[in-house]
Every structure is written in C-alpha cells, then in structure tokens.
Amino acid sequence: MKDVAIVGGGLAGLISAIQLADAGLEVVVIEQKEYPFHKVCGEYISNEVVPFLKSINCYPEHLNPVPISHFRLSDVKGQEVRMPLDLGGFGLSRYQLDNYLYQQGLGRGAEGMERTKVRAIEPSAEGFQLELSGGKRMEARLVLGAWGKRSTTDKALEREFIEKRSDYIGVKYHIKASLPHDEVALHNYPGGYCGVVKIEGDCWNMCYLGSKEQLRHYGGIEEMEQNTLAKNPLLKRILQEAEYIHDKPEVINEISFRPKPVVENGVLMAGDAAGLITPLCGNGMAMAIHGGKLLSDHIKLHWPLRKGSRDVLERSYAREWQRLFGNRLWVGRQTQKLFGNAAASGLAVKFLRNVKPAGRYLMQQTHGQPF
Numbered sequence: 132m133k134d135v136a137i138v139g140g141g142l143a144g145l146i147s148a149i150q151l152a153d154a155g156l157e158v159v160v161i162e163q164k165e166y167p168f169h170k171v172c173g174e175y176i177s178n179e180v181v182p183f184l185k186s187i188n189c190y191p192e193h194l195n196p197v198p199i200s201h202f203r204l205s206d207v208k209g210q211e212v213r214m215p216l217d218l219g220g221f222g223l224s225r226y227q228l229d230n231y232l233y234q235q236g237l238g239r240g241a242e243g244m245e246r247t248k249v250r251a252i253e254p255s256a257e258g259f260q261l262e263l264s265g266g267k268r269m270e271a272r273l274v275l276g277a278w279g280k281r282s283t284t285d286k287a288l289e290r291e292f293i294e295k296r297s298d299y300i301g302v303k304y305h306i307k308a309s310l311p312h313d314e315v316a317l318h319n320y321p322g323g324y325c326g327v328v329k330i331e332g333d334c335w336n337m338c339y340l341g342s343k344e345q346l347r348h349y350g351g352i353e354e355m356e357q358n359t360l361a362k363n364p365l366l367k368r369i370l371q372e373a374e375y376i377h378d379k380p381e382v383i384n385e386i387s388f389r390p391k392p393v394v395e396n397g398v399l400m401a402g403d404a405a406g407l408i409t410p411l412c413g414n415g416m417a418m419a420i421h422g423g424k425l426l427s428d429h430i431k432l433h434w435p436l437r438k439g440s441r442d443v444l445e446r447s448y449a450r451e452w453q454r455l456f457g458n459r460l461w462v463g464r465q466t467q468k469l470f471g472n473a474a475a476s477g478l479a480v481k482f483l484r485n486v487k488p489a490g491r492y493l494m495q496q497t498h499g500q501p502f
C-alpha cells in the first residue's frame with residue numbers, strides 16, 4: 132500500500148509529489164498521458180512562484196524561461212493599452228515545465244505511472260482503493276485529486292459541477308511570429324479572448340478561450356477563427372503572419388469555472404480540481420503550484436494519519452485553501468464578464484488607459500504574493 136496516490140501529473144500533482152517524496156513518504160503519481168506532452172494553457176507563469184521553486188531547487192533556469200514585464204490589452208476593435216506588470220512572470224511551455232518537474236519527482240523517490248488512467252476511487256479499510264485503466268487496482272492511505280479541470284474521476288465521485296454543461300473551449304498553438312518578447316498580451320474578439328506570450332526557443336504561445344456554440348456555428352476551428360478572432364485587427368495580423376509549429380492545435384472543451392468543494396469523499400483536491408481561475412487572470416499555474424505546496428505542507432504536518440487526524444487535515448486544508456484562493460477565484464469570475472464583449476472590452480481599455488492605478492488594483496486582486 133502506498134502512503135499517497137496522486138491522481139494527475141500536472142503542476143499541482145507534481146509539486147505535491149516532489150514535496151512529499153522529499154519528506155520520505157511513499158508516493159505514486161498516476162498520469163494518463165506520457166511525458167513530455169502538450170497541454171492547452173497560455174504558458175505565462177506569474178513570478179510569485181519563483182522564490183518557492185528556487186527553495187526546492189526546481190526553478191527551471193536551464194530551460195530558458197522568458198522574462199515578461201508588460202501586459203497588453205486590446206478590445207475587439209484592436210484599440211490597445213500596454214502597461215508594466217508589478218511582479219511580472221515568465222513564459223515557458225508546459226511540454227518542458229511539466230516534464231522537468233516529473234523528472235524531479237522521480238529523482239527524489241516518487242514512483243511514476245504514465246499512460247495510466249484512474250477510473251474510480253473507493254474508500255477501503257485503511258484508506259482508498261483506486262481502479263486503474265487496464266483493470267489494475269491499487270491501495271493508498273491518502274488520495275490527492277490533481278486531475279485538472281475535468282476528468283472521469285469527477286464523474287465517478289459525482290461532483291456537482293460536472294452535471295452542468297459549459298460553453299467554453301480552449302485552443303492552443305505554438306507559433307513563430309514577429310512580436311514583442313517582453314509582454315503577455317490579451318486580445319479580445321467577439322465571444323472570447325486570446326493570450327499571446329513568448330516562450331522558450333523562437334516560439335510564442337497563442338491560446339484562446341472561445342465558445343463551443345461559435346465552433347458549432349462556423350463548422351471548424353479555422354472557419355471560426357476567420358469569423359471571430361480575425362475581427363480584432365491585431366489578432367488578424369497574427370493569424371495571417373504566424374508560422375504554425377504543429378499540424379493541429381491542442382483543444383479542450385467543457386471548461387467550467389464553477390466553484391467546487393476542495394475535499395470530496397475524503398479525496399483532497401489541488402489545482403484546477405479544487406477550483407479553476409479564469410485564464411484572463413493568467414494565474415492558474417501559480418495557484419496550482421501554490422495549492423500543491425499548501426496541500427503537501429498540510430499532509431506533512433498531520434502525518435502519520437491517526438484516528439481523528441484525517442478529519443482535522445481535511446478541515447484545516449479546506450479552510451486555508453479558501454483563505455488563500457477564494458477571493459481570487461471570485462474576482463476572476465466577475466472580471467471575465469467584461470471580456471469577449473465589444474462594449475465592455477472597449478470600456479475596459481479606455482478605463483485602463485485613463486486610470487492607470489485601476490489596472491494595478493485589478494491585477495493585485497487576481498494575483499497572489501510571492502511565496
């Protein structure tokens with residue numbers, strides 16, 4: 132029996148694996164894909180994670196993260212504002228970052244199970260029994276839910292948010308283009324918004340949050356992009372001039388920003404499985420890293436689990452998670468309403484042009500402090 136089974140090897144799961152393996156626990160990370168792999172994500176990471184990553188010797192300097200010091204916002208007509216970022220961040224692909232953290236976890240003694248999907252999680256006498264793809268089973272004292280936005284495990288646990296449909300889709304490209312190196316840009320278009328940021332090598336990430344309804348209406352990704360993204364002249368130029376690195380984009384659908392319980396049926400959630408912040412805040416990766424740290428710190432504090440300490444662990448983790456992230460998620464949900472809408476995004480650009488402190492205030496509300 133393992134001490135801890137971590138379901139999902141994204142940022143939240145891998146940070147938990149690294150910290151718990153460092154503390155001497157027997158940990159397994161179960162990931163349905165095989166590293167390295169691409170993921171739908173804007174790949175702009177807030178600098179709030181840098182002190183922590185350095186403290187555990189996991190800051191990936193050698194992968195050449197690109198320093199990002201400015202933010203550009205455009206409305207659906209292409210009117211824009213550029214402003215400095217207080218804290219800033221860096222651009223780095225998930226292909227590189229997740230693989231690097233996975234190798235760090237293995238190097239510190241965590242076991243890795245790739246190409247293995249967790250299908251169900253049931254309580255057992257000493258903890259939990261996991262049903263894996265291929266008919267395999269495994270037992271663990273504790274299970275961490277780090278499976279991201281949406282998974283079969285959400286269905287298996289009958290989580291409430293999974294019953295509600297969501298219209299949001301995410302599409303990601305890696306492109307070569309002639310664009311600024313030092314900024315993360317957020318371009319609105321009718322029905323959605325698209326982020327653009329420099330990542331390692333000579334590539335940029337272009338990733339947008341769009342609508343399933345629009346995709347259905349136009350009948351294909353390219354047709355949708357020509358009829359929606361290209362309405363913003365700045366995006367039109369990027370779409371025309373970009374050299375696409377891969378044949379096809381990465382696409383996900385049913386992205387839900389609804390609140391979720393942080394602990395469900397005894398499974399402790401971290402990262403997007405605990406709550407997904409809207410991408411316009413550019414901060415989900417930092418929250419996943421911070422959440423993985425928070426969860427593993429709590430487990431270390433209560434380990435080994437005795438009678439009653441499981442309840443205390445669940446309660447104190449859920450409370451601290453709400454304190455750290457609850458407000459950010461709420462502000463993100465409210466701000467999201469301004470985007471992808473002609474009038475609201477136009478007003479937002481004008482307002483930020485004229486009232487510079489307002490932009491800073493909004494960023495502070497949706498971003499965390501270095502930890």
Ligand SMILES: Cc1cc2nc3c(=O)[nH]c(=O)nc-3n(C[C@H](O)[C@H](O)[C@H](O)COP(=O)(O)OP(=O)(O)OC[C@H]3O[C@@H](n4cnc5c(N)ncnc54)[C@H](O)[C@@H]3O)c2cc1C
Pocket residue numbers: 138139140141142143144161162163164170171172173174175176177247248249250277278279280281282283284300301302326338339340386401402403404407408410413414415416417419
């Ligand atoms: C369009 C879009 C753009 C974004 N842009 C940014 C950005 O620029 N900056 C930023 O900070 N955040 C951004 N985010 C948010 C960010 O991507 C997430 O918050 C972050 O990836 C969460 O990490 P995680 O570890 O919780 O989940 P993930 O990184 O999604 O990892 C979950 C892992 O679990 C695996 N998995 C799932 N189910 C199972 C299963 N049943 N068994 C085994 N494995 C399983 C998956 O394969 C995956 O590898 C964006 C999100 C979207 C939708």
